[in-house]
Amino acid sequence: MYYKKKRRHHFVWQYYLNHWSEDGKTIYCLQENKIFKTNTENLANVRDFYKLKKLNQKQIYFLEYMITQMPTFIRPIHKNLLYLFTEIFNIQKKILESNNDAKLLNTIDIMINNLEEEIQRSAERIGLKYLKKLHAKQLDFIENKKDLIEFYYFLSQQYFRTEKLSIAYSTSESTMNSDMSNCWPVLRNIISTNLSWTLHLYKMYIYVVENCSDIDLITSDQPAINLKANYIDPPIRLEIYYPLSPKLALFVCDENKEYNKIDNETALLLNKKMQEISYRQIYSCNRKTIEDLIQ
Template identity: 25%
Template sequence: MSRKDLEVKKRHHYVWANYLARWGSGTKNVFYTTKNGRFAHDSVRAIVVDDYFYKITTLTSKHVEVIKGFSRKSPDHLHQQHMSYLHDFLRMQYVEDIYCKSDIRNQEVELRLHVMKCNLLENLHAAHEKKALPVLAALADEKLDVLQDKQKMIEFMAFFGHQITRTKTFRDGAIQVLSRRNAMEIVVADAMEHAWWFLSYMYGMNLGFSLYIDRHNARHALLINDTKVPFITSDQPVVNVHSCVSETEFGAPEHADFYYPISPRVAYIICDSEQFTPGKYEVDETTVVELNTKVAAQAMVHIVGDTENAIRPFKKYIGRRHRKAPDGRVMV
């Protein structure tokens, strides 16, 4: 390992900082809402980040059993991929276990083990980001034909799936609604929470594959916004904006219109509905306001824009999906 390989990646962005910078008007600084409900203007490095968010936890046999149980519901080739990744993580865990049980203590070995636990999953997400970078640049320039390249479409859909499942917003929402009505459900829910770092990556793989194989059935559109109201984004960059998504009670939506703003002017959407036709689609101001409202409602803390005025009208909607109804249900 080089010295660089021994650097611990502590600050884990669960929304890609490079992506958020498209709202920086040529800088790294964006306007966003803070935890206390104020507006701030600061570097993208300061938001949607948690220390050690993707750090690997030790998996017991129960955790592995739960992971395998969910993975078996996937197509066989994806299940095999999941198990290959799991094997790699467990092998690292096994090496650490042998070291801890030995009488040997070595500072460099301990550093290498710590680096692997902190960096492995973060590096996987970074690899997806790197492959998606030229695609996002082309889409931001309204060059939709970049996705005529099959390999680029595969890479973009893999990236897209993880933009849904890798976030703190998605994690906290999913864990909050896990059923804990009996001892078995409590065991499974606790295991899912502990192993979420792996499950979230597994779910992102599955979702990306599903979006790719269904690409000829769903409507893929590049939304062009020439109105005076710019697109905003949030701590949950891909949101389901389909009309079937309830805002009053919890339930798995039957359909999905996955909406992904790419810049204040351009967004990508994958539709089950017929709201948008495939290809380039110019949106009106009413549609932009509706999309921005849904982005804010499905955010946890941060909505992000290129000006304070761009996000101010939508601040009141932040977190609406995550608030609890009087009967204790989570509104979605």
């Protein structure tokens, strides 16, 4: 993790996007009303997106207080995360004040750049086996508590790790008024962990549904979306939609629903919702699906 600084930080998993690729490398993308074909490596990434942000004392106190309001069993996880995200800057300061060792400072600089990116890669490694099971329509993992929590953690990270959610938090009125924008990298990891436990504790319904329509499902730079949310007010209901491929989709709902198959009407509605909630880009396995969507 700490030998080479990673600059191209992806907030949508490339392995996931490859399921929209016919050749295993390239997919179609719509950005700024232009459709183009490109390698998945070029999509859904921002330079130094996961680079740690130095927190001031007010921001640290805010996060520490938030953690005290959470269930006792989960607090140590969040305290350790906050320690990781803050202590690295304390070490950097001590080095600068003492011997100013260039090699050590370079190592710290790499760690600041790579740490959260590695956390997201770890979530991807956790999610790989579940994504493979979902593609095979195998849901046996939901009967195992550990597996289910891991799956929900992976899914939660795919929801909260994106540029759209980062911008939404940092530009919200409450965040701007309270100077808490730098807290989001810590918060998104805290929220993902909390949500994984919450979903496990409540009775959720998980469906893998085939797209039997003539319309391929698209995905976007916000690949997991809540169909019950308006993305303005805090959601009170949950229906997570996470397309798995042009012909397969995952739904996680707070109520028992009849999901037999995705027909043409449903596929079009899902694609329009995905386009609506996307931030900069939508992705497809073919040009025509995007052209039909935007005409």
